[in-house]
Each structure stands twice: as C-alpha cells, then as structure tokens.
Amino acid sequence: MMKVIKAGILGATGYTGIELLRLLQQHPAVTVAHAFTESHVGQPIPHIYPHLQQQTSLIGEQFSPTLAADCDVLFMALPHGHAIDIVPPLLAQGKKVIDLGADFRLKSADDYQHWYQTTPASASLLQQAVYGLPEAGYRAAIQQATLLANPGCYPTASILAALPAFAAGIISPSDCIFDAKSGLSGAGRKLALQSHYGEVAENFSPYQVGGIHRHTPEIEQALTAIAQQPITIQFTPHLVPMVRGLSVTAYFKLNTLLTQQAVHAIYQQAYQDEPFIRLYTTTHTNPQTKQVRGTNFCDISVHVDTRTQRLIVISAIDNLLKGAAGQAIQNMNIMFQLPETTGLQNGGGIYP
Amino acid sequence: MMKVIKAGILGATGYTGIELLRLLQQHPAVTVAHAFTESHVGQPIPHIYPHLQQQTSLIGEQFSPTLAADCDVLFMALPHGHAIDIVPPLLAQGKKVIDLGADFRLKSADDYQHWYQTTPASASLLQQAVYGLPEAGYRAAIQQATLLANPGCYPTASILAALPAFAAGIISPSDCIFDAKSGLSGAGRKLALQSHYGEVAENFSPYQVGGIHRHTPEIEQALTAIAQQPITIQFTPHLVPMVRGLSVTAYFKLNTLLTQQAVHAIYQQAYQDEPFIRLYTTTHTNPQTKQVRGTNFCDISVHVDTRTQRLIVISAIDNLLKGAAGQAIQNMNIMFQLPETTGLQNGGGIYP
C-alpha cells in the first residue's frame, strides 16, 4: 500500500494524540505530516515520549491553518470546546476532519449547551457532522463524511452493548442501566489529584454518580435513533486502578422472556460481519479488559437471567483504541475507501 | 481492659484467618489461644506470614475439639461446607461459634442446597444461627447468639446500601440492581489462575454474570426481612485489580420522586447511631474503597436522579474487615457485651 494520505494531529502530545501518532506511523497508507501541540512546541516527540525514540522524527508544532495545508485529514484530540472554531476553516480548505472530542457529537445545540456548559457549534456544523460508530448503521454516511464526530469511550462500549437488543425491540426503553468502569488513561495526561498514583492505586472510585455525566445524552441520542423511540438511560462511571481498558455492565429488562440462545442469535446476526466485534459464545466466560488491550476490538457477552427477566450485557474495549484513536482510524479508513481494518490488525494486543 | 476472652481460629492461615489473628492479637479483651490450620500444621505463624514476626508466637495446629476446649469462642474461616460438622460438638461444649463462611447464613436448607450444591446443616442449626449484621436489626439477637453467621462481603455492602430505603418503603421491590466490584483478597490465598498476577494486573473482570452468584439469596433473604415483602435482586460481581476493597453501586426505583435531601434524611436517621457507618453529606464526593481500607467502616453516599426517578447508592467496605474479620469481631464484641468498637478503632486505616 502506498503512503497516500497525509495526516495532522492536533493535541498530539496527550495520551489520545500520541496513541494516534503511534498507530498512524504504522499505517501503510498514512504519513503523519504534523504533530500539533500547545504544550510542547519545538520539542522532538521522542523527548516527550521516549517510547517513540527511533519511531518518529516529528517535532511538536504550534497549529496553524497554513501548516495544515498539506494535510488530507486532521485529527482533533482536544479538550471539548476547542475544536469549534478551528474546524470551519479546515473544512473550507477541503480537509477532512475527524474530531475525537465532544464538540460535534450531539445533534442538539441545546443539549450541548446544557451538558457542557459552553457555547455549541453552529447548527449547520452539527448537522453536517457524522457520528462515527460504523457498527451503528453509520457506515454509509461515514464514507461521505467530511466532518466526523468520533464517539466517546463510554458511549462506544455502552451503545455496542445495547444496539442489537434495541434494534430487535426486545428490551424496555425505560429500564436501561449502564454501569461503566474505566482505566485512568481515559482521564488523559493532564495532572490532577484524581490521576495521582497515590490516590488511584489500590482504589476503586465511582464519580459523577446520579446521571450527571456528559456521555449520557450521547448514548441516549444514539439509542433513540436505533430504537426509533425515546430512550432514557442511567449511566454511572467508575475509575479502576489500571491504565487502559473500559468495561460496561449493561442491565436491560426483556419485554418477554427469551432464551439465552435466542438473545445470543440476535447479537450474532447483528454483529456477524463486524470486523471489530467479538461476541462470546458461552456464558461462562466474559470479556475482560485485558483481552482487548492494545486492540480495536469490542468484546461482548450476553446473559439472560430468567429469574429476573433481565438481559445483562458485558462489553469491553481499550479506551484509547476502540474508545478513541483506533476508532478514529477505523473511521478514516472508511472515509478514504480503505479496507476498514487497515493498520489496526495487530494480532491480539499485548498479553499478559 | 483485661484479656478475658480466649479465642481459637479455624482456617487461620488464609487471608481472612490471618487478618482475624492480626486484629484479635491487638484486641484488649482477647487472647488468641489457637491458630488452627490444615495446610501449615507445626509451622510458626511468622514463617508463613513474615509481617507477623514479633507479633505472635503461635504455631499452626491441627484442629481438634480437645485443643479447642480452652477457648471461649471459635472463629471459623473455612471454605463453605466445612463448618457444618465441626460446629455442633463445639456448641455442645458450650462454646460460642462465629462462622465466617456461608454454612449458616441461609435460613432455607433448600436454598443452601440449590445455590451451594452441597448438603446443608440441620434445620435446627440453621434456625439457631443469628445473622451477624448488627445494623440490620439483629443486634439484640446477636447479644444472645451462640452460633453467629457472619455475613458475606458482597451482602454486607449490598444490604447496607439498601436497608434504609427498603425499611422506609420508598423503593420498588422488583427493581433492585447491585453492581459490585471487589479486590482480589476476597478470592483468598488459594492458588488459582484468576488470582495469578499476570492475569489480574491491568485487568477488570466480570464474573458469575446473569444472577448466578451465591451471595444472591443471602442478600434477598436479608432485604425480604427488612422490606417485609419478597425482594428479588439482580447481583453482578466483578474483580478489580487491587488487593482490598469492595464497592457496590446499587440502583433502585423510587416509588415516588423524592428530593435528594429527603432520601439523605432517611439514611441519616437510619444510621445516625451506627459506629461503623459513615454517610456522605454531599453528592459531590462518593465513597472510594481506599478510604475504608484497613477499617471496619462502611462508607455510603446516596444520589437521587430526578430524570430517571432512580435512587443510586454507593457503598464501600474493606472486604477483609467489615466484609469479614472486622465484622466478626464487631459481632464478638456484642456477643460478649463489650463496647461494639473495641479493638476496631484504628484511626482511619492506612492512606495512601
């Protein structure tokens, strides 16, 4: 494959940005032309991240549209709110933009305003943006997309756990709980007490309890589209003392009691052609985060409890891959008509 | 305080047993007379657990009723099924018995048979046993108990999260989910692949998904007694890459929408005199497992989500203290008419 795509990364020196850089450097069709950064301008990337010694000679650059002019695609790995003003000129230049932040994920400007407490992007931009979850029926739209809103890590694992059940109409729309657990890299490299080793190690920590986490409306928007009726969810995030990995335990109420086999068949059919979803065949084993670490897979298992008539679904992803950088590359592959798994087949991650 | 109580520990060289030993050695009213063990007979305890060098001169002994004759109380820290035959002769000798296993927790022999797949204790023994959760209204019975069934770690954190809400009748009996997360010491010191460092570290692992974990009927039995109507729950356990700590996120449906303040007041009133329950006063902070590590506290926070009309409760305990050895000592204190916190006031655990 030829290196035909030139890419730039904004926010290249955060955990998501540097993972994008690492993966894109190995991508057979991509050259990373620019590593844009606010905090490390002028520094060679391997000085900031020594694991990349001899892997890249890029130097951190201050972003400017002029420098971006030689890029075909720009990846935005920025805090929310930061992409809103940067994107329109890039689109006007004819660039494709993949935003890994939250700025273009919600179709409703009011929802964005309410949950993020900052000014939303223009309504036209919000409408233009395509939600980048290929498995949720967006693949055709992604192929045409110029502005792609890459899903959040929690929404990716939550939506994929619920999708076949809502699509098949087998679960109640009002009884939908996502109990989610994430490793610390999801909180980024920014210094904060909640990411301090002494506070995190040997600790399990719920946060944003009570339905107040910003990923709630994103999940509801996607599930409402799939179920074709309004879905209200309960979402609770927790921090796990590990670096990578995100696990969701989803609780649904079955409309009628189905067998384990019947539900499994529904999931099997929904996901059989998906290259990045691995459905577990037995109820005895469940996805563990370590089994997807370093990969773009979402592992899923389904469990019917006949006592309670509930469907419980476990999903697991690497929050920096399928939950961020990996999914962004999957989307880029679709946008550029490349095979969807290009550059993402790494043979099973790293274990143990 | 004088050392008036002589205690023996069966299963002294497991993680629960050795924690009992450590705590009882510091207890002002207790002398540990015997450390009974199957696996390390004849070995000095500090050879097995070097952290106890100069803390104990006990030597592992093979259990026999004769050796136990000089004890006032026997603690059983054994795998399930093992206590059933050992206990009756001890009771006949006039000993008090505190069983930290599951053999006397369920009142229904059928339930025990069904969930544990082994022969239950006699019905009379099951009736005689007092469930040792003082906060759940059993304090008076514990004072009179000769056979005490110490609650499991998951049930302790789950029941304490639900108790005031069920007692006050504010939540639905059929909509009750406990998503529970435990550190690895809950699985004991026995060698197993699921406790192997390479498998556990950097991994989050659901298990027994689908309502099949044995602690389910124990929680239902206790909540049914509190609610005075049949309660069916959903319980899912997970393993967290940490040694100690157990956290429950409990989801309930409010019968009518109450304010955060109203629910907090109900919990406050229920627990205001409890020495080992700390109720969080704000919704912004939640119990983290590290904040109870090495203590007998159960930390609790309550969160009303007005969007979903759900009550979400977070509880956290140290699985080896309030979830096992600490609670056993709390029960022993009550059984021997000692102040309930004797030997358990250690000033806030160990942090960080």
Added chain:
Amino acid sequence: MMKVIKAGILGATGYTGIELLRLLQQHPAVTVAHAFTESHVGQPIPHIYPHLQQQTSLIGEQFSPTLAADCDVLFMALPHGHAIDIVPPLLAQGKKVIDLGADFRLKSADDYQHWYQTTPASASLLQQAVYGLPEAGYRAAIQQATLLANPGCYPTASILAALPAFAAGIISPSDCIFDAKSGLSGAGRKLALQSHYGEVAENFSPYQVGGIHRHTPEIEQALTAIAQQPITIQFTPHLVPMVRGLSVTAYFKLNTLLTQQAVHAIYQQAYQDEPFIRLYTTTHTNPQTKQVRGTNFCDISVHVDTRTQRLIVISAIDNLLKGAAGQAIQNMNIMFQLPETTGLQNGGGIYP
C-alpha cells in the same frame, strides 16, 4: 496513659503530614492541637482526606507562632528550606521541634549548600540539631534534644543495612553501594508527571543516577561517624509502581571472608535490643516491603557470597512510617521519656 503532650503539625495535608496526624491521633499520650497547612486553610481535614471522617475534627490552619504557643512539640513536614526560618522562634519559645525535612540533617553547611542549592541554617542550629536515628547510637542525645532532624527515608534503610558491618569494621570503606527502590508516596501528594498514574503504573524507573541524589551526603555523614573513617558511597534510587515501601539492596566488600553465621551474629548482637528492627534468621527469605507496610519496623537480612567475598544486605521499611512519620514519633517518645514503642505497636501492619 494521659494525653499530656500537645502537638502541632506543619505541612499537615501532605502524605507525611497526614500520616503523622493519623498516628498521633491514636497515640495515648498525645493530643494534636493544630494541623497547619498552606494549601487547605479553613478546610476540615476529613474534607481533604475522607478516610479521616469521624477520626478528627481538626480544621486546616495557617501557621503562626501565636497559634503554636499551646503546643509542646512541633512536627515540620515541609519541603526543604522551609523550616529554617520557622524553627528558631519556636525553639526560643521553649518548644521541641522535630523536623522531617532535610534542613538540619547535615552538619556541614557547605554540604547543604552544595547538595540542596539553597542557603543553609546557621552553624549553631546545625550543631544543635540531633540526628534522629536511635539505632545508630543517638538515643542518649535524642533524649536531650530540642531540635531533632528526622532522617530521610532512603538514609534510614541504607544506614541500618550498613551499621553493624561498619561498626564491626568488617567491610571496606570504599566499596559500598546502595541500590534503593521506593514506592511513589515518597514523592508526596504534589502533582507531577512522575507521579501521574498513567506514567507510573507498569513502570520501573531509575532516577538521579550517577551519585547525584541529595540523600548521598546524609548517608555518608552517618556512616563516617559509625565507621570512624571517611566513607564514600554509591547511591542510586528507583521508583517502584507501588504506593508504600522502600527496599535497599546494599553491596559491601568483606575485608576478610567471614561465614554467613559470623556476619549474622554481628548483626544479631547489634540489633538484639532494638524494638523496631527484625533480623531475618535464614538466607532463604528476605524482607519484602509488604511485610513492613503500615509498621515502624525495619526488616533486614544478611547474605555472604563466598564466590565474591561480598556481603549483601537487604533492608525494607515503610517509607511513611520508619522512613518518616513513624520514626518521628519514635523520636518524640524518646524526647518525652515515653516507652519508645508507644503508639507504634499496631500488630503487624496490613497484609495482604
């Protein structure tokens, strides 16, 4: 024991300060009168450290000599350089001062200037200060001390590993290497990339390699006093992905080849009356940091390699106890003529 000693802590909200607070609250002879802090003035301590809920009602206060007037002893848990100006007025008030920082450890003002790159305390103050390592022959001086310089964590474990060998004159003065490994709490609660969870977890990290760490002259000063000849050492610190614990592997050259038994006997004799040193009796087991966690013990094992004529000594401490707060309380006990172990007998820490 009566609560006869009133104590104040400066820097109470750092990891060392809060550990002092936790331990002193449990000390039978001490009342903590003030928790002084720069960063959290006006905040209840349990808001900053929730593990201390219901354990203390202290509120963070801005330090002033006036507030300190009701204290008998002040503990300084401050960054180096900060104690120098604060201490003299306190001494003039007749207070006892225990400094857990580096400001009074080195007798040579030039050495302090050279290694810490800041202005040293006055020569008279440096002479007045007593080095608080009781096991190293300072016990009598500590009893009389008004200004006590509490040793660093690395020096404590290093000096105790070397002391009997140098005192007995069995090892070469010029061939002395301390390879030291510490948990992250030694770096404090201050936010820094080196303490960020994503950087620390699953990582082992040497630092200050090449004989440039500031604890080097402190170790040399103590060993020179013990050996009564100039000792130059090699010291290399490393960070281990754990919170607490400090381990030293010390390499010495035996002047003449001694047997394992002979060397062990020398260490045995040197430490037989020391309440906080546990000497391992076999060469098959070695001190592990977890076995001293939460205790004031220093565990030590000695190993003669006849092939190389080297003596290798392993020592392990909890860096926040024997390496900081615990040792400070041990020193306070000596200064106030209390039994040396008062408030420090906690039955073997916390394991696992």
Added chain:
Amino acid sequence: MMKVIKAGILGATGYTGIELLRLLQQHPAVTVAHAFTESHVGQPIPHIYPHLQQQTSLIGEQFSPTLAADCDVLFMALPHGHAIDIVPPLLAQGKKVIDLGADFRLKSADDYQHWYQTTPASASLLQQAVYGLPEAGYRAAIQQATLLANPGCYPTASILAALPAFAAGIISPSDCIFDAKSGLSGAGRKLALQSHYGEVAENFSPYQVGGIHRHTPEIEQALTAIAQQPITIQFTPHLVPMVRGLSVTAYFKLNTLLTQQAVHAIYQQAYQDEPFIRLYTTTHTNPQTKQVRGTNFCDISVHVDTRTQRLIVISAIDNLLKGAAGQAIQNMNIMFQLPETTGLQNGGGIYP
C-alpha cells in the same frame, strides 16, 4: 513477503510461548503450523487465551516428532531440562531449533550440572549450540546455527549493559554488580504463591540473594568471552509489582577516570548499527521499562560518577520480547537470512 517459513512452538501456552505465537502470526514470512502444549491438548488456543480470538485457529497439540516434520524451525519454550532429549532427533531431521530455555546456553556441562542440579546435554550439543545474542558478536555464528540457545532475560539486559565497557577494557574485571528488577511475567503462568496477586501487588521482593541465581554463570560466560579474561560478577534479582519489564542497574569500576562523554562515545560506537539498541543521549533521562514494553528494544543509558570513579549503566527491556520471544524471532530472522527486524517493528510498543 511470502509465508515461506513453517514454525512450531513447544510450550505454546505459557506466557513466553503465547507471546511467540502472537508475534509469529504477524510475521510476514512465517506460518505457525503447530502449537504444542502439555497442559491444554485439544483446546483451541483462543479458549485458553481469549485475546487471540479471531487471531488464530490453532488447537493445542501434544508434541511428536512426526507432527513436527512439516516445520522448518521449532521454538522450545519449556522449563529447563525438558529440551535436552527432544532436540537431537529434531536436528537429525534437519530442523532448525531455537531453545528459549537454559539447556544449551552454558558451554560447560559442569557449570550446568552445578547451577541447574540436573544432567546436562551432551558436550557436542553444547558446543554446537550458538548463543543468540547478536549484539555480542555472535551474528555470523547465528547465521550458520542449527541449534540456537536464546539468552535469558536477565543475561540479555545485563550483558548489553556491560558489553562496550568490557570490550573497550575500561572497567575492572572484579568489580561488577548487576542489580536487576523484573516484572512478574518472567516467572511464567504457572501457579505459585510468589505470583499470587495478593502477595505481589504493592510489594517489592528481592530473591535468590547472595550470588545464587542461575543466570550468574550465563552472564559470566558471555562477559568473559567479551573481556577475554575471567569475569566474576555479583547478580541480584528482584520482583517488581508489574507484569512486563526488566531493568538492570549495573555498577562498574572505571580503570581510569573517564569523562561522561568518553564513555558515551564508546557505547555509541559499539551500538550505532544495532537496530534494537537505543542509547540515551543525556544523563538526565534514563530508560524506564514502560518505554520498551511490547517492543524488542533494549534501552541503555550510561552515567559516570566522578566522585566514586564508577560507571553506572541502566538497561531496560521487555522481558517477554528482547528477553525471550522477540529475541528468538530476531535470531530466527538472522538464521533464515531475513532482515533482522522483520516482524519486530511495531512502532513503539504500547504507552501508557
């Protein structure tokens, strides 16, 4: 590249074996024909290691020379002693053999007998075996090798730390200490108390202290060859609470005091053409294990301490890559005249 090499793995279901399998599956010139195992015969590999779902359809097979007949190369990832009888028939069949165990590393049968306490391979086999450390001058021999003895993890990191200094004759032959620290995966997947999560987490643990670890003679043999005079070393291993990674702090005595620049230049020259060695250019940063995790790199930094006239060298590897499976593939590449880095360029491992 065509898949021209057929490989078999003995001991495929241990941590080293499965890492070999994962890496070889991605290797452009290799097909893995057989995954031989004692413990999991008949089980699909992804049942044993779910991270390999959809990555391999291999099923665990009982080894037999007949089954191995279609292989070009056999990798032996077995406990020591197990390869000795298996290898000769394979060589007789014309297979190339790469042994990742210790059975063919030592040239002296007496040394093997002494350190491993079991019967050595025949003298002719020991002579035939080529030590597979390409950077140590064995590259030409490896090209011709039919039986390759892949170095141990500790020896790899230790020898590479010392090699340029001994080759240049700048350090004393009798003053050579390797203080080594390894993650737990080095101890394999076999259940053992030393690998139990509760024992390992939050613990740092020296072992085999006093010059008794079996890797000692392997290091001495290699360094003696390089230095062309007898080298006796001091080697001490330690366990770090992490899964992957191995770090060595090596202490040497400079024959004459050289500058930092001079020593760095010697290392630079020695390693400038080595594709898997990254020499750090400043003394301020040192190799950390996380920066080589998932890669075949050995990162090295050198530090001259002018006070002590010592050279201190830090080296870091991933014990399962450059310390085992990665180096084995590097050797296979050389043996099959492939570019040395084939299949081992993965873009910088996985970080954080």
